[in-house]
Structure formats: structure tokens, C-alpha cells
Amino acid sequence: MTRRKVHSDAKLARKITIRLSEPFYRKMEKWLAQSNCQTMAELARSIVCKERIIWYHKDASLEATALELAGIRKELNAIGRNINQVTHHFHSTDIPGQKIFQALKVAEEYRKVGNKVDELLKMVSEISKTWLQK
Incomplete structure (x- = not known):
């Protein structure tokens, strides 16, 4: 499949070379990692043309919580599979x-689910306290 032709006004035909200090270049590398830009040139063009740059922010304080939630999700999925297997054997x-x-x-598996749901509710209340601070 061929590429679509770019209108001549939209072509990136002119090249500009700039020099940056090492600290500013490192700062731009950090910006690049946190933005929606794919390359350093794209970031520089966005800055020069005053285009909108979308910044991605990662909250490190919620990293451990996210890992715990992922673990609980895996455990709940495993418990659900166990319940389905036991139910199948029950009916057969x-x-x-x-x-x-x-x-x-099945009753034992449901108790496990209840405990995991309690853990989830506790974690959600902690997260909501963090997010809803005034």
C-alpha cells in the first residue's frame, strides 16, 4: 500500500539545526518521555510551533496499590475458575x-471471595482518601 501524498504546504522541507546545553537536552529527554511526542524533533517542532503537547503524569505513590490490585484481580479470577469447575462437577x-x-x-471459595472483596474495599477507600483530598 502506498503512502498518501502530503500537501506541499504541510511538507517538512526545511531543516534547522540547533545546539543545546547538556542540562537542557536532558530536560528535553525527560519531557519527551512524559509527552505524546515520538521523537525529539517532533517535540522541538511542537514547542517552536506552540502546538498542544499532552503530558503524561505517573503517580509513583499509587504504584504499590496498582500492583496489589492486579494481584487481587488474578486471585479473584482463579477463585472464579475454581467455582466454575466445582459447579460443573456438582451438576455432572x-x-x-x-x-x-x-x-x-463452593462455600469455601465464596468465603475466599468475601475476604478479597473486603481487601478491595479497604484499598478503594484508601485511594479515594488520596484522590479526594481538598
């Missing part, structure tokens, strides 16, 4: 003793 057997055993297994 005709032995009453086996059904009671499967029902007790």
Missing part, C-alpha cells in the same frame, strides 16, 4: 455425598 454427578462435598468446596 448423581451421588448425594459427592454433591455435598462439592457444595462445601
Whole structure:
């Protein structure tokens, strides 16, 4: 597939070379990492042309919380799979003793889910305190 032709006014036809001090270049590298620009040249063009630059901000204080939430999500998914398997076995057997055993297994899994939900609610309340500060 061929590229679309760029209008002659929109072509980047002229080259400008600039020199920067090392500290300012490092600062621009940080800006590049936090912006929506892909290259240093694109960042410089955006600054020179006074275009809008979208800055990405990462809150390091919530890093540990995000990792914990991801872990809890994995555990809840695993518990859900266990419940589905036990339910499948429950419906596929005709032995009453086996059904009671499967029902007790499901009850244990539901207790685990309850504990994880309590952890989630605790974490969400901590996050909301952080975000809703005045």
C-alpha cells in the first residue's frame, strides 16, 4: 500500500539545526518521555510551533496499590475458575455425598471471595482518601 501524498504546504522541507546545553537536552529527554511526542524533533517542532503537547503524569505513590490490585484481580479470577469447575462437577454427578462435598468446596471459595472483596474495599477507600483530598 502506498503512502498518501502530503500537501506541499504541510511538507517538512526545511531543516534547522540547533545546539543545546547538556542540562537542557536532558530536560528535553525527560519531557519527551512524559509527552505524546515520538521523537525529539517532533517535540522541538511542537514547542517552536506552540502546538498542544499532552503530558503524561505517573503517580509513583499509587504504584504499590496498582500492583496489589492486579494481584487481587488474578486471585479473584482463579477463585472464579475454581467455582466454575466445582459447579460443573456438582451438576455432572448423581451421588448425594459427592454433591455435598462439592457444595462445601463452593462455600469455601465464596468465603475466599468475601475476604478479597473486603481487601478491595479497604484499598478503594484508601485511594479515594488520596484522590479526594481538598
